[in-house]
Amino acid sequence: QSVLTQPPSASGTPGQRVSISCSGSSSNIGSNFVYWYQQLPGTAPKVLIYRNNQRPSGVPDRFSGSKSGTSASLAISGLRSEDEADYYCAAWDDSLRGVVFGGGTKLTVL
């Protein structure tokens, strides 16, 4: 059972907009930044969003992050087949004194 809660799966057709939620608590998302990681099949994870809603250079602006209270979400617009991957949210947890990840959401592009 992960500290951060994500839906196990999401799907969409090419060109659609999909959103992935991440729910936490006051000790993690509620008081710290949220980060999103993308893991393509058979590869190491890569950062997609840092500090709730910032994109590293090289990440397309189709990817956006937001946070409100103890929840966060990742939105992907103009869905493409290469976006098919696992997506993880993460945050520091003040009570656990460690980084907590969501269980991951497998995105399928239909």
Next chain:
Amino acid sequence: EVQLVESGGGLVKPGGSLRLSCAVSGFTFSLYHMNWVRQAPGKGLEWVSSISSNNDYIYYTDSVKGRFTISRDNAKNSLYLQMNSLRAEDTAVYYCARALEPHNWFDPWGRGTLVTVSS
């Protein structure tokens, strides 16, 4: 080019020990916090441990406290994870990752090294 290369994984019996290494290049290692993150087969990511740039702060996930020890050698541009009293549930790919902020923003990640704990 920034690179992180893990090594030291393999098959070990329950109760055994293993030492993982992560050799880095392409950046000033001594300036960054470093982390180990693992992924059990077919499962999600689990943060394992972090160490600050100058060893001031070290953190572990509860399930490895007392069994795993993170360390670094800034002169050798290397990160380590000493794993003792290994259990079947420690079976995973272990990634090392640079932290661009003290407690997150892992970028980049290494390709990982597989640790299998089995009799």
